[in-house]
Amino acid sequence: MIRVPIMADLFAEGKEPEILFWVGSAxxxxxxxxxxxxxxxxxxxxxxxxxxxxxxxxxSSGDAAKRAGNEFLFQxxxxxxxxxxxxxxxxxxxxxxxxxxxTLKNEYxxxxxxxxxxxxxxxxxxxxxxxxxxxxxxxxxxxxxxFHDPCYLGRANDEYNAPRNxxxxxxxxxxxxxRTKKNSLCCGAGGSQMFKEPEKGTMDVNDLRTQDALETQxxxxxxxxxxxxxxxxxxxxxxxxxxxxQVKDVAELIVEALNL
Amino acid sequence: MQWxxxxxxxxxxxxxxxxxxxxxxxxxxxxxxxxxxDRSDNPSERWTNMARIALxxxxxxxxxxxxxxxxxxxxxxxxxxxxxLEIILDGLLGTHRVFLPVLGQSVYGFLIGTFEVLALxxxxxxxxxxxxxxxxxxxxxxxxxxxxxxxxxxxxxxxxEMVLMSLFLLMNATDDHFQHLATGNTISQYIAPFFExxxxxxxxxxxxxxxxxxxxxxxxxxxxxxxxxxxxxxxAFPNTFFANLKPKGAFKNDPNVTKEVxxxxxxxxxxxxxxxxxxxxxxxxxxAKDVTxxxxxxxxxxxxxxxxxxxxxxCPANLTGKELSPRKxxxxxxxxxxxxxxxxxxxxxxxxxxxxxxxxxxxKEEIWACTSCNACVETCPVNIDPLxxxxxxxxxxxxxxxxxxxELNNMMQNVENNGAPWPYSQMDRLNWVDEEQ
Ligand code: SF4
Ligand code: SF4
Numbered sequence: 001m002i003r004v005p006i007m008a009d010l011f012a013e014g015k016e017p018e019i020l021f022w023v024g025s026a027x028x029x030x031x032x033x034x035x036x037x038x039x040x041x042x043x044x045x046x047x048x049x050x051x052x053x054x055x056x057x058x059x060s061s062g063d064a065a066k067r068a069g070n071e072f073l074f075q076x077x078x079x080x081x082x083x084x085x086x087x088x089x090x091x092x093x094x095x096x097x098x099x100x101x102x103t104l105k106n107e108y109x110x111x112x113x114x115x116x117x118x119x120x121x122x123x124x125x126x127x128x129x130x131x132x133x134x135x136x137x138x139x140x141x142x143x144x145x146x147f148h149d150p151c152y153l154g155r156a157n158d159e160y161n162a163p164r165n166x167x168x169x170x171x172x173x174x175x176x177x178x179r180t181k182k183n184s185l186c187c188g189a190g191g192s193q194m195f196k197e198p199e200k201g202t203m204d205v206n207d208l209r210t211q212d213a214l215e216t217q218x219x220x221x222x223x224x225x226x227x228x229x230x231x232x233x234x235x236x237x238x239x240x241x242x243x244x245x246q247v248k249d250v251a252e253l254i255v256e257a258l259n260l
Numbered sequence: 261m262q263w264x265x266x267x268x269x270x271x272x273x274x275x276x277x278x279x280x281x282x283x284x285x286x287x288x289x290x291x292x293x294x295x296x297x298d299r300s301d302n303p304s305e306r307w308t309n310m311a312r313i314a315l316x317x318x319x320x321x322x323x324x325x326x327x328x329x330x331x332x333x334x335x336x337x338x339x340x341x342x343x344x345l346e347i348i349l350d351g352l353l354g355t356h357r358v359f360l361p362v363l364g365q366s367v368y369g370f371l372i373g374t375f376e377v378l379a380l381x382x383x384x385x386x387x388x389x390x391x392x393x394x395x396x397x398x399x400x401x402x403x404x405x406x407x408x409x410x411x412x413x414x415x416x417x418x419x420x421e422m423v424l425m426s427l428f429l430l431m432n433a434t435d436d437h438f439q440h441l442a443t444g445n446t447i448s449q450y451i452a453p454f455f456e457x458x459x460x461x462x463x464x465x466x467x468x469x470x471x472x473x474x475x476x477x478x479x480x481x482x483x484x485x486x487x488x489x490x491x492x493x494x495x496a497f498p499n500t501f502f503a504n505l506k507p508k509g510a511f512k513n514d515p516n517v518t519k520e521v522x523x524x525x526x527x528x529x530x531x532x533x534x535x536x537x538x539x540x541x542x543x544x545x546x547x548a549k550d551v552t553x554x555x556x557x558x559x560x561x562x563x564x565x566x567x568x569x570x571x572x573x574x575c576p577a578n579l580t581g582k583e584l585s586p587r588k589x590x591x592x593x594x595x596x597x598x599x600x601x602x603x604x605x606x607x608x609x610x611x612x613x614x615x616x617x618x619x620x621x622x623x624k625e626e627i628w629a630c631t632s633c634n635a636c637v638e639t640c641p642v643n644i645d646p647l648x649x650x651x652x653x654x655x656x657x658x659x660x661x662x663x664x665x666x667e668l669n670n671m672m673q674n675v676e677n678n679g680a681p682w683p684y685s686q687m688d689r690l691n692w693v694d695e696e697q
Contacts, residue, residue, distance in 0.1 A: 004693045023689070025680040034692040055690045059679030067632050068668045069654030071514045071546065073675055075521040083525075106510030111518065151633040156509025182638055186576040191632030195671040195681055199629040202581030209576075 002041045005052040007088050019044075019051040019123075020090045020115075022104065024097035025060050026226035032233065033097075033226035036249040040096050040120050042260040043251060047132040051094075057084050063099040066107070068192040075111060078103075082113035096120040096251060098152035098225045099190075105157070119153055121163040121224050121250050128169065138170045138257035142219040142246070145172045145253070148209065148232060149184035150225035163224050163250045170257045175216040185209050187235075189227035210235025214245065221247045262354070269351035269475075276479030283486035287563060290601040294556030299502040306501045309643070314496040319641040323570070326392070329385040333421065336382035337493075340375050340428065347475050357438065369443030376432065376447040379425045386421045393418070400569035405588040410567055413488050420481050427474040434467035436460065495564035496642045502557055503643035508634045511651060516544040547655025550617040551597045554649060561644040562594035571636035571646060577629040584629040586636035586646035592621035593649060618653065627653050628665060 010017055021044065027037040044051055062077030085093075093115045095101050105117035118126070127133040145167055153159050160181045167174050179185045188198070188205025198204055210232060213221045221232050226249075233247045248256075299306075312318045317334065321327035349358045360368045393401050393414055401414070432438055433451035445452070455463050485491050492499075548554050551562075571586040572578050578585050596618050604611050630650045637645050658664045664672070671681045679686045 001696075002693065004690075006690070023692075025682070028689045028692060029680060029682055029684045034695060037692050038696075053690070056687050058689055059686065060675045060681060062675070064681045065672055065675050066511060067651075068664060068672060069547065069651070069656075069658035070664075070672050071517045071655055072521065072659060073672055075513065075517050076524075077675065077679070079521055079525055102507075102509035106507050107513060110513055151631070151635075152509050155634040155638050157507050183574065183635075185574075185579070186631045186633035186635065188576060188580075188631060191630050192668060192671070193631050196628075196665050196667040198580075199577070199582045199584075199625050201577070201629075205576045205580050205631065208580055 002038060003045050004041055006055045007052040008055070008057065010052050011088060016089060017050050017052040018092060019049055020085065020088075020093045021051050021053050022061075022093050022095035022097075022100050023053055023058060024095055024100045024226070027096055028058070030226060030230070032229060036096055036226060036229065036251055039249065039255040039260075040251040042255050043124060043127075043133065046258070046260055047127045049127070049132075054084060054088075061100040061103045063103040064192050064195060066103070067190070068195075074107075078108055078111050078113065082108060082111060085113060085115070090115055092116045092118070094118045094120055094123040096224070096226070096249070098150040098156075099227070102152040102156050119157075119159060119162065119224065121153075121166055122159060124251070124254065125162045125165060128166070135166075135169045135254070135258070138254070139259075140170045140172045140253060140257045142253075143172055144175055144216070144218045145220045145222050146175050146177055146213050146216040146218040147180075147250075148177070148187065148213060148221055148223040148228055149181060150223060150228045151184070151186050151190050153224055154184055155182060163222070166250050166254065167222055170253060172220075172253075175218060177212040177216055179212055185212060187223075187225075187228040187231035189231045194227050194230075204235075206231035206235040207238055210239055214239060214241060218245060220253070221245060222250055222253060223247065224250050266352060266354045272476060272479065273348065273351070276476075276482060280479075280482045280485075283483065286601065286605075287486060287491075289604075290597055291556050291559045291563065293552050293597070293600065294554050294559040295552075297555040297557055299504075299557060302505055305505060309503065309505075310497055310501040313641070313643060314500040317641070319639075319643075322639070322641075326389075329388055332378075332381050332385045333389075334493075336378035336385075336425075337421070339378055340382070340425075343372070343375055343428070344475070344478060347471070351475060365441060365443060369441065372432070372438075372444035373446040376429060376445070379428050380447050382421060383425045386418050386425070390415065390418045390422075400573040403569060403572055403585055403587065405585060405591055406567070406569070410489070410591065413490075414567070416484070417488065417490050420477070420484070424474060424477050424481070427470045427477065431467055431470035431474060434463050434470065436463060436467075489565065489567040492564050492566040492642060495560060499560055499564040500643045502560065504557075504645060504648075508637055512648075514546065514655070517546065545656070546659035547657070548618065548649065548652035549656045549660070551593060551600055552611075553656070554593070554652060558593065558645070558649050558652075559597055561646075561649075562590050562597060564642055565590040565594065565644055566642065567591065568641065570639045570641060571644070574635040574639045576631055576633055576635065582625075582629040583623065584626040586650075589622060589626070589646045589649055590644060593618065596621050622653065624657060624663070626650075627657065630654075 005017065023037055026033040059081055060077050062074035065077065066074035093104055098119060101117055101119045104115065124133065128135055147163055147167060149160060164174060185208065186205060187209050223229055223232060229247055229249060236242050236245050236247060317331055320330050346359050350356060392398055429448050429451060432445060432448035434455055439445055439449065439452050545553060551559060567587060569587050575584065575586055600611060603614055627650055632647060634647060637647055674681055674683050678684065
């Protein structure tokens with residue numbers, strides 16, 4: 001059983017958690033992403049992190065609305081969320097969604113929301129560095145892993161190392177795609193593309209990116225974003241490779257390697 | 261009578277510089293048609309960026325072949341232009357190689373010798389560039405926006421450089437006095453023998469002609485810049501200086517929207533209140549419909565674009581056959597801005613509505629194909645941001661025209677109604693806790 005403290009409950013008891021885990025809409029509702037959410041909570045539990053979620057008080061970060069051009073809706077969402085978080089005196093936020101991560105970190109401050117915001121791979125890396133999570137006995141069955149950089153973690157916020165360091169410390173060999181880090185290719189979901197059909201073209205972006213990944217002959221395509229996960233999973237299916245290649249979040253790999 | 265060449269030279273120089281200055285003024289006027297945006301923060305980081313990216317060309321070498329060749333041409337071009345200083349002084353004063361007695365034979369010889377080597381290197385690099393553009397089928401030079409003028413422009417510049425460098429070497433080779441110094445003629449000594457059998461008078465005439473065409477060519481080049489992608493040799497500097505320093509994922513929050521949102525959220529605000537004394541009553545347009553709705557940095561970006569296509573060759577939408585090409589976004593913005601500028605010139609300084617806007621150049625299909633991945637921004641060798649223009653145009657489409665694709669409208673409706681992009685109730689946000697896999 002996972003332990004998921006809820007902000008309002010803690011507040012009623014007069015407690016203030018150190019960390020807010022921002023689950024995000026995908027992490028709350030998308031079946032695939034919900035597994036990632038639970039995997040991350042297992043890690044939080046394992047490391048005894050004093051955290052809470054907003055639960056039913058959380059609402060869309062507004063990222064999708066903003067990237068779709070609806071600045072008004074975005075700011076309404078942001079201001080509403082900020083009101084809730086400020087009422088709970090939130091200081092530090094961690095999220096497994098690079099889109100929420102980016103928006104909360106970069107676009108909330110000038111609307112009154114000033115928090116320290118971390119992507120879950122950054123946060124887990126901190127737990128490891130501080131000795132709160134031990135990866136020494138980590139054992140992965142997969143031996144060739146390639147990492148797909150989510151645009152909103154990589155280029156948008158210059159974090160390329162945290163997920164890679166974690167994968168390496170699981171004892172797996174990390175193979176890089178030809179387009180990687182700064183030069184990484186988008187999975188095709190960003191900028192609200194996740195919610196619409198692509199424009200007319202010769203192929204879909206996720207299939208092209210999956211080609212990049214498959215060229216490295218991996219057992220696992222790792223990523224750190226629920227949208228990338230969906231896109232790459234579909235890409236692998238379209239390439240008829242789902243028998244041999246899995247798409248996993250870095251948090252899921254850790255849970256598997258530690259047998260949590 | 262002997263002053264005639266000097267006077268002629270002074271006139272040509274003056275005319276060349278006068279028209280150049282006129283173009284620069286127009287350029288600045290057009291850029292200032294953009295909206296204000298403050299880029300005065302962190303000056304030291306800005307200077308560093310300019311030194312690294314514009315002067316040091318750090319982003320060019322990410323593609324090693326074209327990067328290194330470009331550095332050769334760039335360095336050669338700048339250093340050889342020191343020679344132009346001498347040419348101008350000679351031209352005005354009626355002297356010949358005025359720096360020779362000043363610097364002494366050995367220093368002067370060393371300098372000119374270096375220039376000659378550079379001139380040869382530039383000539384070779386520019387030839388390779390020409391082959392890359394015209395013979396090899398390199399995809400990024402073949403985009404649909406690269407037909408007609410942009411293609412010719414790219415070649416024109418290469419021809420200019422070829423001719424200027426050849427003239428420089430020819431001028432030295434036919435300078436009998438200079439050849440006899442036997443220092444500094446590193447390359448031209450191999451060209452000089454071709455003229456051995458000609459009379460002194462003819463060789464001298466060739467030398468003078470090369471000298472004149474060389475300097476006139478430089479002035480023509482200077483005035484060609486305004487019409488060319490080659491404007492980047494000047495604008496790369498301010499462009500990298502004023503480029504965005506925030507994380508690339510941080511999109512701006514429209515302050516006009518903030519004002520409205522804050523008013524709606526404030527229970528005490530009176531939505532019908534008249535604006536306070538002195539406050540702007542102009543209703544702001546949301547997003548960008550035309551170039552004048554973009555920021556001046558966006559517009560400077562458009563003039564700076566080198567049309568190199570690195571952005572487009574990294575764009576996921578373009579790579580998968582969509583209409584969108586970030587290079588075309590920049591070229592279209594420049595073309596429309598030029599049109600607006602000409603309109604202003606033709607109407608005594610006031611823009612007359614021509615029934616057109618930026619959407620006559622850039623289609624909605626292009627605007628909606630962007631994944632906001634920042635690959636174009638990351639890769640641009642002069643820090644241009646096509647994504648900001650795309651996003652501003654999206655804002656216009658959604659907030660002013662309500663013309664988003666249907667699926668996006670559904671998504672936004674869901675966010676509005678139940679706080680998620682999908683139609684799930686906010687009350688179900690914790691269901692995942694109990695769904696053990
Ligand atoms: S941000 Fe948009 S235009 Fe730029 S590379 Fe990505 S998809 Fe293409
Ligand atoms: S925007 Fe930058 S990368 Fe794209 S064509 Fe222009 S200069 Fe090249």
